[in-house]
Amino acid sequence: TGKELIAQAIHQNSNRARQAFVPVHCAALAANLLESELFGHEKGAFTGATERRIGRFESADGGTLFLDEIGEIDASTQVKLLRFLETRSFERLGSSKSVKVDVRLVCATNRNLTEMAKTGEFREDLLYRLNVVTIQLPAxxxxxxxxxxxxxxxxxxxxxxxxxxxxxxxxxxxxxxxxxxxxxxxxxxxxxxxxxxxxxxxxxxxxxxxxxxxxxxxxxxxxxxxxxxxxxxxxxxxxxxxxxxxxxxxxxxxxxxxxxxxxxxxxxxxxxxxxxxxxxxx
Incomplete structure (x- = not known):
């Protein structure tokens, strides 16, 4: 339906246009990789983590982070995303140091998050924090x-x-x-x-x-x-x-x-x- 194009248009017509637009397709990443992809990790955080890696939130600092298929993220990542929305900070995997960033978050889904919240598949408190401005895109x-x-x-x-x-x-x-x-x-x-x-x-x-x-x-x-x-x-x-x-x-x-x-x-x-x-x- 052109979700990413709409997200890009929002970014390009804002005061963040000179900064990065960073898209992430959540459904394309396995649950054990998504948290590291979004928030980054420190060297030695897990097997194979041979060096520090900057996540997408840091890459989008000052700009816009677009999370497509937000309904596919796992429970652990939902908790960390909720904490970011409340504090505007996060910790890389393997670190206790908070990283503060200025990011506009745009999310998209083709699923009914309200129904998912009722069944416990999606955190209700996270839904309320995300649901600030909603744009319905017709098929x-x-x-x-x-x-x-x-x-x-x-x-x-x-x-x-x-x-x-x-x-x-x-x-x-x-x-x-x-x-x-x-x-x-x-x-x-x-x-x-x-x-x-x-x-x-x-x-x-x-x-x-x-x-x-x-x-x-x-x-x-x-x-x-x-x-x-x-x-x-x-x-x-x-x-x-x-x-x-x-x-x-x-x-x-x-x-x-x-x-x-x-x-x-x-x-x-x-x-x-x-x-x-x-x-x-x-």
Missing amino acids: LRQRPEDLVILLNHYINFFADENEVEPVVLAQSALNVLRAYSWPGNIRELRNFCENIVVLKRGSEVTEYDLDAKYNAVLEAETSSQMLSISPSLSKEENEKRLLRNALIKANGNRTKAADLMGISRRTLHRKITQWPELDVGK
Whole structure:
């Protein structure tokens, strides 16, 4: 969803912009390594610690530390993180000397920390200390109006990077990509764009050039189960998805799309006026 990009934007638009922005992907580090990675260690702190190591908190002194997937950190690291938030200081592993740093902490997660706190997986007091300003980032599937903008951006980006002509997405391909849910969000979209730029090299891309997984989604969603409701989406998001799929199946013909939905053409027109991103012809 672009969590790290948002964190970088916060950093770059603050008075800390001239200092370091240090990202840490907590889920990528084993529990026995995470504490040392964040807070550092002294020589001899554990087997293999042959020299002092500065942790990410010290590296980010004066700047911003971004902890991605904060919900994955172990109980021991949670305690040490809570203590830092209360005192703005910490001890390296193997040391009793406090190190004080000035760090803005930005955290991100795709898990429900409130529910985790209820089950004891995440410390409730740590959640309260972290939860100062919250920004909800919608998934790519909830931002259909952004899809074409992002596709054009990354197609041009990878065309420049590979010194080839950018591909052109035909309307049929765009219809398929709009119907796809993009579970991998921006990262998946980037990889898709790099793939087609490298393989197609300046040619037009139609629905037949796309991987079967994209077409399979459109075929499934525009079949007799087209009117199924996803419990993970809001009522408005479900309505948008169903209307968009009907328009795609009808190849943009509003009368046919209205018939598929069992609504009047006037109602459909009003909905498209309300949500212009639904118009598959755009």
